[in-house]
Amino acid sequence: MKSLVILFALIIFNISSAFASNNPAKKLDSTYTFGAFDKNSGKRLAATFKIYFKSTADPMVIQGTLQGDIQFKPATKGQYEVEISMPNYITKRVPLDLENLGAGKTNFKELLEIALDEYIILITDAKDKQIITTAQVKVFDETRQEVEAKVNPKTGEWKAMLDNSKSYNIQIEAPGYQSTSLDINAKSNNKFISVALQKNASQVASFIAVDAITKEPIAASYKVLRPEEETLMGQSDKTNPYKIEFNPKKKFTVEVSSEGYKPISVPVSFEPTPNDQGMVKVLLKKFELQKDTYSFLFKIIDAQTRENIVNTRMRIINLKNKQSIAAKIEKEGFSANLSPDTEYSIEVESDGYRQADQTINFKDLITRQQFVQEILLIRKTEEQYRLIVVDEETNKNVPGANLRVFNAKNEPITIATTNVQSEWLADLKIAEQYNVEVKTEGYLAYRAPILKGNKTLTLKIRKVPVADIYFMVTDFYTKNILPSNYKLKTGNTLVEGSINPEKTRYKATLTPDKSYEIEVTSEGYPVYKELVNQAKAVDNVIRIELKKTGYNFTFNPVDAKTGEVIPNVKISLTDGGNQVLAVNNYVAKAVSPQNFEKKYSLTAQVANYKPVNENIDLKDMAVANFSREIRMEKIEVVQTPPPTQEKPKPEEKAPEKKVEAPVIVAETPKQPEKKAPDESVKLLTSAIADDYFKGIAVGLPVKLENVYFDQSQPVIKPQSYPELDKLVSLLKRYPKMMIEVVGHTDNVGDPRMNLYLSELRAKAVTNYLFNKGVSPNRLTHKGRGQEQPISANDTEENRQKNRRVEFVVTEFN
Template sequence: MPGSVNTVKFTEYAPSLSADGQTLVYETDRAAGQGGWELYQADLLKNETWSLPRPLANINAYGGGKALIGGPSISYDGNTLFFFAFLEGSDAKSYGREDIYYSLREKGGWSKPINIGPVINTPDYEGFPSVSADGKRLYFMRGRFDTSSKSEYACYKIMMAERGRDGNWKRPIELPAPINLTCEKAPRIMADNRTLIFSSVRKGGKGDFDLYKSVLQDDGSWSEPVNLKFVNTKGLDQFVSIPPCGDIMYYTSDGDIYTVPVPEDLRPSRMASVQGFVTDSLNGKPVVGRVVAINDQGQRSISEMDNNASDGRYTLILETGKQYTLQITQPGYQRKIIQLPPDALASCGTFVQDIRLTPLPISSEVAAAEPPAQQATMRQIPAEPENKRAQELVPSANSGPVASPEATASVSLEPIVVTSPKTTPAITESVGSSPRINIQVGKAIVTFQAFDKQSGRTIGATFQISGKSTKRKMSVNTTPQRPAQNLTFMEPDTLFIVTTAEGHGEVSEPFWVSVEAGGDTRYEYHAYLPSALVSTLLVNVKDAEIHQAVPGLTIMLQDETTGQNRSLDYDPRSMTARTTLDPSHRYTVAVDAPGYTPYRKYLAKVLNENEVGIELPRKVQSLVALAATDKLTQKPVAATFNIVLPATMQLFKVESKTDGDEIFVFGMPGTYQIEATAPGYRPVKKEFVIGEKELKSLAFKPALEPAVTEFTFLVVDKDQRSVVPNAVIKVFDQNRNPIPVSSMSGESTVLLPDEGSFTYEASAAEYQPVTAPMERPASRLLEVGMIRQRSVPQTQTFAFVAQDAFTKKPVAARFRLNSAETNRSATITTAENPQFGTELKLKHPYLLEVESDGYEKYSAPITLDTREAEPIKPRIVLLDPLTFEVSFAILDAVTMKPVDPATFKIGETGKDLNLQSEGNSRVVRLTPGKTYNVRVGQPGYEVFERTLTFDKPTDRQDLTKSILLTLVKPAQTAVAAPVSAETKPAAAVAEADATVFENLKVGEAVRLDNVYFDQSSYILRTESYPQLDKLVKTLQVNPKLKIEIAGHTDNVGDARLNQFLSENRAKVISSYLVNHGVPETRLIWKGYGQTKPVAANDIEENKAQNRRVEFVVLEN
């Protein structure tokens, strides 16, 4: 990602992209120290660059501004932003640790966060949500606190929750294998609603968390995850966002956001977005409604999305290459049906389709009977038709209300075929009267059907219909054999329909029909009736072997719809339990008893009478006797037996003592791993396989080996390769506690524990002592080489050389050596020679002092040790110069050619320094840390005056500086106007304004001279302010001027660092202009690094030309 998003100093994390690719929301620690992690948003500009990110204030301020807020996931329609937050110490609503929240898009930005509720959030960790494109599924990660796991990673499990028909989220479930294994995180569902990309630590990965892809199958299972090797690294790879096209992946790696093309065979299904605004056709205001996409066969709803209340915008994500029809039904408006063009979704871009809803016509009689809120939406339909890019099929009546989840009836959203000949009403208008429309009146045909609300099956029913305008009363009966009946209406009317059916509750509601000009209009009325019966449940439980009542039985009924549980009373005599059920809910029956296999039964469909018969089998009670002994002594050892069942990751622990066996009972069939451990002993493992219906009596009584190893030391003369007699070996642990060592026949042996680090010391007469860390060779034999001590001279001649610390050239200097013990001068020389030699005592402390004119005094303690007594090179003493010789090159600011100045003065206040001329350059000695005044003058050029603070140089380039002289612009003579008797002569000379840049032409680049930064930095120096103020004034007096700030470097150093440096220098200058009142819309900043030189990068003068900041005129 570009520098406007990614930063060097901060971490950018978990990107989320809207379906149209225009909005990027991500998590960052830019507010570290002020609240930690927050959410930022960047928008794609018209020039295909990202805007400067801005914090989401309403969200970041939640919880007092000190919350951990992260894991953003913007819904594909761009109207909802999901994220998680940790509100420690805050009064804001939360249900535990990290909770999932969401915000809604409003006119002024994002709303204040809303907790998603206790169905999703628990006292545990919930974070990093991801919502599917159709809004029906929410994926997130929940904490995995597995006490048996020794993973070095922070592991989670991936959860999924479905949204019910009532709009509320259901209880989440843990995704099955192969998604959840042992260590997962960061789920992201793609635009096709089927492709899940997540991070996992599993076999075959590159290291740390890798990205994997799995696809939801038609049977509800997940495909085997595929490692995305094209993007995975050895680091932490996670948090993917892929636009609907599926060709580009945004992901997080090592604290930055990256993009990478997705290989064709790994791309999700190509999706496209249909986007637009739903508005009132008369006033243009937003209309809230649900937009439904129907497939090209007109048989199934593909996607349903509510539009945004603030501006009416909607977005649908649909598969490319197919044809769709859009429908929207809203009370008070005609139902709108729009058939998209065949090629609308040929590619994966965004197809724009605005929807204008036409208010229903209504007579004064009907308007008086309607509620005031509805009257406000009823307006006269204009006679002019709307022009649309897509064909619109608009029934002229509202086919009933849009059903809420609690409503007892709803209207089918299947496409309605409008069979009207393509005739245009004739519009006639007479003077003094309203327009009159001559139309051919058709008829309205309504199809009536009834359904059971719980099961959706067709039922027979009676429809009692009353016409409000016509006062007609009629009745229609349907049966399961003839589930649909038609009625024909010859004039528009508001119908009141009462639907009844045996065993069901009554449903009543109004229904509007209209009669259109030129043909028939067809309507479908569907009534959904709730069952009036109470369902019953009978649970019959008996022992599978003896067919008797099960002792200690508990029966729990789990309501999967509400999440509530209740216990059922079990009657041992009848071996049954009874209760009543809500037919509209779903349930799970859970049966448990000590010594029996648990039983679970899911009731996917509740009938009027439900019975569950269970024959409960007893558990297989295989057991194992556990005990441990010492392998050497055969005595009992107190041990710990860790028992793991890998299939369920269950861990059991049994402590055995020295007075007998401990018994462990296997609770279920499977493969068990048992490990025996004891302090000071090596662990022993064994595996036991317990069959489904086996009864085994097993034993595991390992003989434990002491966790120690014997090592032998062999001490030899390193030169002679002979055994060193009478050598002494000592061994210590990490706390310097001695370890016993046995010595016999010139060999030493030691018993070392398997754990811990140890050190040995070897000593012998006439040998140098040896100290080293203890190694553990496979041969268990450690050879120690010792060096015989040699006689060492008491003194040694030693040499010193003085060098310039900056140039590394020899320097004539004065040396003095003082004895640190007696403080007497041991040797002294006043001869200014670069090299000085003397004889020193070994292991004797001295103080060396070196002085030379023009250099700082050097003083340091030295001691000549035995190793330095051998012939060695002279010791180099580096002297820091007091001053440095600096060369100033005077150049023409435009041509960059040398200029021989008439005057060149540099010095401190009231005192000029001596100069040397070298061609057109001036050379002077400067002292680091001092400030100098520089003045350069040359006829025809503006006088150059600056204050220079000379910093201590780091390389020779710092000793060469350039001064750019700007030509004086000639004064322009204004053309005098003709003098008449009524006018007087005016001044004829207009002076050029030196405080602004003039004669600016579009496309022209203007170099910003005298703009300075700290070396290899983008820190702007104060000497740059006059030149930048000149540019500010230029922009102020030219309100139409738009410019690009461009940064450039030479080719010295790493190209990537040069690019980064040029970008940030241009950005800093842009920020300076904005802070001084220049609108941000008039500025663009870019860094070009070393890609656009104006001279060859061969000599320093040319490189200086290439190191520049300039502005390019875009508009003027």
């Protein structure tokens, strides 16, 4: 406290010094004290003093305290003004005459009046003087700005803080009363304002909302629209209505809404209706609301056991627009929201029960508040199934299908056709098992048990898979293709086919469900008949090998050195039983294939040549096209000069020369020269240097660059033929060249299947070469599968490199 006094003293001293410095010649020693007090309570106020001297623009400010007066030393004589201000108090400005300092006041004290006072406003009934707790009070200042006014809900008193220096307007309203307003001057000493309101000539109405069908009360919200009056809002529930007081001479509109109901807007007016005591009675106004839909629960019940049926299906059909209404599956059945203004049909079905169809008057059910409905289902002993036969690929009905249904005793039962082709209806006993059988021309036979679940069974049948099969006739031994005539039948029906101009290949379409008889005639061979089917085809080719009743074997004796044919050679064939096979003019004619199993000793003799004795196998000779070359070595002889002979007479033939017995000079047989492997390779390479396949050597694999197959199949694509035809040309150009065709795959899939596929593809290539006239003796094939990759199997491009077919020259003479 002392420090605060000292602070004010210092401030006053500094101010006094400042005034003195302005006019040091007129320095004064007089001291004044200032103080401010509340006019009503007399309490000291910490007011602010602003001291103005004549025309000084900036006043000297002195802050008052609550402890005591503050001191002021004027700097010079003259007229002063002091402005005293305090928050919530009226500011005062008073003159201070300091001309005659001796006569001046030593104490300067001022009383301040409070600027804001608390006013109490009480609204009462003009007749019974009771406080109107429903009154609404609004206070506006001179600028029409609303001043805050608060109500005590317990007492109904309104309070407002008002500035004593201003005037205010108070507006008062209360339901059922005439509104009023008044002006007040805050300078008045009366801080309590009481206003009495006169009641309107009004009437009380109770509003309640009910369901339009059930007439049951429901919770609702109300909006009362009154012309030139405030809109009223309220709620009612099932037991408490919404009450309003209104002027019966006025019309108003009530908007009513409730969750789940259509809102309504109703014009309302009442005529005053006093009761027996002359009092206006309370009116009750009911508003009927219509729901869009009502929720129903449907329980599906077994008609005999009265138990709930769990696995059921229900359809609710709007009979106006024929649309289905979604039903929600509940624990006890199905629930659905349905309109009372719409007629519905309900269809319920369950496995083992008869279907229930009902048309229900829901408006009647709503009126009776029956929102839970039981639908009874009757068990059935039979169920009707719809059987449809369709094509497995197209999924379309198969015309002309023949369908039969068999019971557990394999007895056919009666079924009914429908208006749709390949559809039938069958009434099947629930406790019995059935099989269905379908037979249709061009389709595989179908037989399977009927699985009782779905009442519509779609039976998918597969077309008989057809394939173009090629028939080729070859000699059993030589494998040479034989031009032939073909006749193919299934049963008594002749199957049409096509044959190429050379008559070496016959094509016909076969199905796996049939057997066929092929009849082949080929010149020099007996007529051949055989039962065949699609399963006998290898790579879509059925090969028929024919045997003659007798074959001609040709022997060609030649000089071992010159290769020239040796005439007059005597050739004989003797089997192990010393049976001789006649050979005339180097040909053994009409040799029966039965003799091919025998081993024969061949003897070849002629003058001047060493005799030849060797064992031969007719079967091997047959494979070599029934021809055998006999290489004979000439005997070196020393001959004496021939004797002079007489010339024969013209009529006589010259006598035959007599050959003297040769002098045999023993010689060491010469071994045939062996060529070095490198020389053979060089010879082969240079021999075909300008051909399509370059750089060929014995044992060196050559890739067929443009040979393609169907996906995962050994079927050669047509775009491969030009490449293979070039290989055919090469083999025909070099008739003694022998090759091996090798197939390769990538490493995708089962290695065993890859090996099998590669072998089939290699075989397909040799078959193509064979069909183009290359002897099978010159062809072999082999599958390597994924064993010999030429590139990593890490990308599709590299795997494509590994999927290849190669050929290797195994022999070249």
